[in-house]
Amino acid sequence: MKGLITFVVLAMFSGASFAEIKVKTLPSYKAAKELSERIMQEVSKDNLEKGIRVMKPYMPISEAEFNAEIAQVAVQQPAINERFGKSIGYDFVSQQVLGDSLVQYAYLQKFERHVMVWRFIFYKPRDVWMLNTFDFNDQVKPLFFAR
Numbered sequence: 001m002k003g004l005i006t007f008v009v010l011a012m013f014s015g016a017s018f019a020e021i022k023v024k025t026l027p028s029y030k031a032a033k034e035l036s037e038r039i040m041q042e043v044s045k046d047n048l049e050k051g052i053r054v055m056k057p058y059m060p061i062s063e064a065e066f067n068a069e070i071a072q073v074a075v076q077q078p079a080i081n082e083r084f085g086k087s088i089g090y091d092f093v094s095q096q097v098l099g100d101s102l103v104q105y106a107y108l109q110k111f112e113r114h115v116m117v118w119r120f121i122f123y124k125p126r127d128v129w130m131l132n133t134f135d136f137n138d139q140v141k142p143l144f145f146a147r
Contacts, residue, residue, distance in 0.1 A: 079125045
């Protein structure tokens with residue numbers, strides 16, 4: 001099942017210009033971590049779609065692209081539940097800051113039989129932060145090499 005549960009959203013604009021996409025911003029990377037925590041609180045309650053919806057206003061993607069991602073989540077949720085069991089919580093793993101413009105937060109979503117890694121990357125183009133990319137997968141080994 002290696003790599004089966006990989007879900008990546010890149011801030012690609014799929015035909016819509018950035019000016020057409022309304023994006024909520026965050027004043028600091030502390031606020032970005034708070035958003036990541038809110039998302040993890042939802043997904044750790046076995047509410048993957050609701051967690052994804054929490055992040056939508058902060059991502060520079062079109063409505064059509066977001067809806068496609070929600071449809072993909074709906075397909076993945078049963079496979080996650082069957083293989084991993086019930087979600088039983090989450091742990092914060094790390095914060096990594098690159099320069100003045102990028103910060104990544106990594107979390108573990110804990111299940112009865114397995115764990116998934118969640119990463120949220122926030123970007124600050126000028127004065128405010130937005131969610132640039134997120135992904136989740138079941139690849140735990142790279143966490144040990146990142147330290």
